[in-house]
Amino acid sequence: MLTIDKMVNIAYNMYYMIKENNKFITTSELASLLGISRIAVFKKIQNGDIKAVKKGRNYKINTADVSGLSDKLSVGDKKIINEAVDKTMSEYGETLRLLAKE
Structure with a gap:
């Protein structure tokens, strides 16, 4: 089971990645x-x-496909x-908004 800290990190990273409009991410x-x-990513x-x-010898994953991975989470994890x-967001929302402007 994922810890709350890991889940917050995942959520923040996904938000930042989508905000930056990166089309592809690495494994x-x-x-x-x-x-x-x-x-584990390679196996998946x-x-x-x-x-x-596959780009050269590396794999690239479209960010649009990444959001679909959250569908595989259990209801409890979601x-x-x-x-x-x-x-x-309630504790650090303003700080995150200010960081997003930079």
Whole structure:
């Protein structure tokens, strides 16, 4: 089970990634977002759980496909993530807004 700190980190990273309009992310970035290893990401790509495009010797994952990965979370995990995001926004919302302007 994911901890609240990890879920807040995942939610913030996904928000920042989408805000920056990055079209593609690397397997390392996705691993960091999901809180899993790069090897686990590669296995999910090979199993077809994650769509990826091979660019040279590296895989790139479209950010539009990343948001679909949250559909695979359990209802309990989604609830915990939503609570963590709400708590983060209530405590640090203004700070995050100021950082977003930089």
